[in-house]
Amino acid sequence: MTAAAPAYERATSLALALDRLGAGGVTVIAGGTDYYPSRVGRPTDAALLDIADLPELRGITSEIDHWRIGAAATWADLLEAPLPPAFDGLRQAAREVGGLQIQNAGTIGGNLCNASPAADGIPALLALDATVELRSSAATTTIPLSSFILGPRRTRRTPDQLVTAVLVPHPRHRVTSRFVKLGARRYLVISIVMASACLEVNDAGKITAARVAVGACSPVARRLPTLEERLVGTPFGTGLGGLVAHDHLAPLSPIDDVRASRAYRLDAARTVVARLLDDLPTPR
Numbered sequence: 427m428t429a430a431a432p433a434y435e436r437a438t439s440l441a442l443a444l445d446r447l448g449a450g451g452v453t454v455i456a457g458g459t460d461y462y463p464s465r466v467g468r469p470t471d472a473a474l475l476d477i478a479d480l481p482e483l484r485g486i487t488s489e490i491d492h493w494r495i496g497a498a499a500t501w502a503d504l505l506e507a508p509l510p511p512a513f514d515g516l517r518q519a520a521r522e523v524g525g526l527q528i529q530n531a532g533t534i535g536g537n538l539c540n541a542s543p544a545a546d547g548i549p550a551l552l553a554l555d556a557t558v559e560l561r562s563s564a565a566t567t568t569i570p571l572s573s574f575i576l577g578p579r580r581t582r583r584t585p586d587q588l589v590t591a592v593l594v595p596h597p598r599h600r601v602t603s604r605f606v607k608l609g610a611r612r613y614l615v616i617s618i619v620m621a622s623a624c625l626e627v628n629d630a631g632k633i634t635a636a637r638v639a640v641g642a643c644s645p646v647a648r649r650l651p652t653l654e655e656r657l658v659g660t661p662f663g664t665g666l667g668g669l670v671a672h673d674h675l676a677p678l679s680p681i682d683d684v685r686a687s688r689a690y691r692l693d694a695a696r697t698v699v700a701r702l703l704d705d706l707p708t709p710r
Contacts (some may be wrong), residue, residue, distance in 0.1 A: 497535025
């Protein structure tokens with residue numbers, strides 16, 4: 427006797443999706459660009475809840491003190507949205523997420539929940555000081571992105587919760603932002619090292635806030651707090667890359683794998699971060 431195929435449901439409302447999650451036994455998908463490729467050659471063995479069409483999870487809007495990026499917003503949505511300069515780094519990262527087909531289907535929330543150490547969007551979102559919004563049938567909570575991802579394929583989301591949005595605070599001063607990715611080739615490649623920075627600069631030309639994050643060099647992407655402290659108070663201009671020291675890379679813990687050795691990744695991370703800071707555009 428042939429076993430019944432796993433159920434597939436397309437959620438028609440956020441409330442019904444949360445109720446279904448609360449009942450347990452389902453795997454959430456949106457674009458499915460990570461889920462399906464990981465199962466090539468073997469049948470899907472989970473009941474799937476597709477949330478891609480929920481209007482409550484789409485859209486990118488500016489609210490009183492933050493920007494709200496719906497969890498089911500795609501990378502293409504992000505590229506098409508009229509976003510301010512703070513998002514330049516995230517938009518550059520969005521262009522590195524696979525090809526156009528993946529950018530049209532893959533979602534920001536899915537990128538976070540997949541929790542790959544080499545996820546292109548995460549360093550840029552860390553540099554934006556992003557917060558993750560989680561909802562269940564019982565409550566809505568927020569958690570800093572820096573605390574949300576626990577390790578490869580592991581997050582703080584519980585089975586009854588859904589990531590509903592990513593929240594990005596409005597900056598207080600002019601901003602400059604950038605993302606850089608190092609891979610074995612220019613396009614369609616998993617990172618060896620990637621980094622993103624977002625600096626706020628006051629009218630006197632001094633850096634008032636600095637956020638620098640590195641991905642693909644640890645189980646989760648990491649910010650570099652001692653480098654950030656070094657940058658704050660420094661006049662914005664050429665030569666910022668010269669401030670980067672090996673000690674600033676202490677939060678990183680790269681491994682040897684088929685793409686690069688640990689030693690190469692550490693050396694490359696310092697070079698990538700220095701070039702990233704040297705090439706930041708004029709704050710706007």
